[in-house]
Amino acid sequence: IGTPFTVDAFKYGAVSGCAGYFLTHFHYDHYGGMSAKFEGTVYCSEVTAKLVRVKFGQSISLVPLPTNIFIRIHDYDILLIDANHCPGSVMILSRLPNGKINLHTGDFRAHANMLEAPCVLADFVQNDLSNQRIDTIFLDTTFCAPQYAFPEQDLAIAAAVEISREALLRHPNALVLCGMYTIGKERFVVSLAEQLEARVWLPTKQRSLVVAAAEGGCEVCHRLRLRTVANPSEALIHVVDMGQLNPRAVLATFVPTGKPIIAWKPSGWMYNPCKRVTDATLRRLPCTSETFLRLRHCVSVEMIAKTVYVFGAAYSEHSSFTELKAFITKLKPMQVQPTVFGGAAREARKHIDGWLRSDETTDTSLDKY
Structure with a gap:
């Protein structure tokens, strides 16, 4: 410099x-x-x-x-x-x-x-x-x-909220997962939580950093801290490491539980509005095909296995x-x-x-x- x-x-x-x-x-x-x-x-x-x-x-x-x-x-x-x-x-x-x-x-x-x-x-x-x-x-x-002409962050968040709401109507006992890095994506997580009126569970590593950032003056982390609970059973939204949402990890960790899961991978690398989606995939979605197709500039289908749905959100930092x-x-x-x-x-x-x-x-x- x-x-x-x-x-x-x-x-x-x-x-x-x-x-x-x-x-x-x-x-x-x-x-x-x-x-x-x-x-x-x-x-x-x-x-x-x-x-x-x-x-x-x-x-x-x-x-x-x-x-x-x-x-x-x-x-x-x-x-x-x-x-x-x-x-x-x-x-x-x-x-x-x-x-x-x-x-x-x-x-x-x-x-x-x-x-x-x-x-x-x-x-x-x-x-x-x-x-x-x-x-x-x-x-x-x-x-x-x-x-890489991905949308504004607010549009990606709004799309994730809309699909999550529809999915939760079909699967009221579903768990919502959000991928995070060690630090980053907090705005996506807290916005989803606030608009779904949900509590959030954070792993120990992320929780300590979110608390520290909030104490340092980060307003987004302060909002997230207010939504966080210590008991994972009390939270609709669980934060997981982004690597846990790759296909092999999903099949090994989440599918065997039998619990419906709506998972989000927020990243600019998820922007792929031309990605082909088959009619068979559209029929298996936890939201209407009309909703997904209207929002596909913001979201993508990464994986569906039984009642585990992994979406990409074109949310970039x-x-x-x-x-x-x-x-x-x-x-x-x-x-x-x-x-x-x-x-x-x-x-x-x-x-x-x-x-x-x-x-x-x-x-x-x-x-x-």
């Missing part, structure tokens, strides 16, 4: 000349390499600091930073912005001594509020009145391809292709550095270069989540 700091680079150990180590959020692919013996100074959000303490204890030198306030660190002005990814996730805006401004998005789900006052990024939207411009954006390009395009065309930085590599990186680079060359600055596809 043009500073003597590193971002999410813990797997490299001690970095020569590094004045501080920034952590954008508490996902393993970003904090991997950190341990209780890590000796550098770690800067992160207040929520992420709580999560790091749960995992690694008190030995790490942590500096929790507030959001939306510039903080001077080693002659650099640093400001954290909510990244709308998982609890505690932030983007990092850095103002260099030479006046240049850089933005590291970490992992993020772009939405319109990021580019509107009072968010500081509103000052960098390019229009006839602009007098500031971001030099470099380090961009999360996880879904930087046109086929990364930006869609259209949201990335709107974010970049509105800010028009001098340059963009993708932070996701691999086979799709070259295609992402071509799209981004096209956005930077375009005269378009009025893309309206960046909607509020």
Whole structure:
């Protein structure tokens, strides 16, 4: 980010000349390499600091930073912005001594509020009145391809709620399962619980992190904590590890119970509106075929085994292709550095270069989540 700091680079150990180590959020692919013996100074959000303490204890030198306030660190002005990814996730805006401004998005789900006052990024939207411009954006390009035009989070949640309601009318004694990672998908779970007026059971690992995030100021985790019960028999919704919802695990764990189960896998990777669904599958659904077909841009059928139904929900905590395009065309930085590599990186680079060359600055596809 043009500073003597590193971002999410813990797997490299001690970095020569590094004045501080920034952590954008508490996902393993970003904090991997950190341990209780890590000796550098770690800067992160207040929520992420709580999560790091749960995992690694008190030995790490942590500096929790507030959001939306510039903080001077080693002659650099640093400001954290909510990244709308998982609890505690932030983007990092850095103002260099030479006046240049850089933005590291970490992992993020772009939405319109990021580019509107009072968010500081509103000052960098390019229009006839602009007098500031971001030099470099380090961009999360996880879904930087046109086929990833998945819906807003609220639409995916509403679709899951509607199908769950119909399924529960057919199977009143059913259990609803929601896949989660160690941290992430809390908004999906709590929204489902609130709209179904249901209680939630969390495994020990997730429960301790949700409690810590709530104590750190995460409003979504606070809402989820209020819905959580200790006794699983009192909860309609059970959170499970996402890996427990693969076909082999479902057949081994859930089908033998004989209990009707409505399971949800919320992820941008579940977006597949053209996936073929046979008439036989439609007849076996726990909702009407009309409901499913109307909502198929938000949901998919992953598996049906007896009365166990596994659905995908196109609920992403990364930006869609259209949201990335709107974010970049509105800010028009001098340059963009993708932070996701691999086979799709070259295609992402071509799209981004096209956005930077375009005269378009009025893309309206960046909607509020």
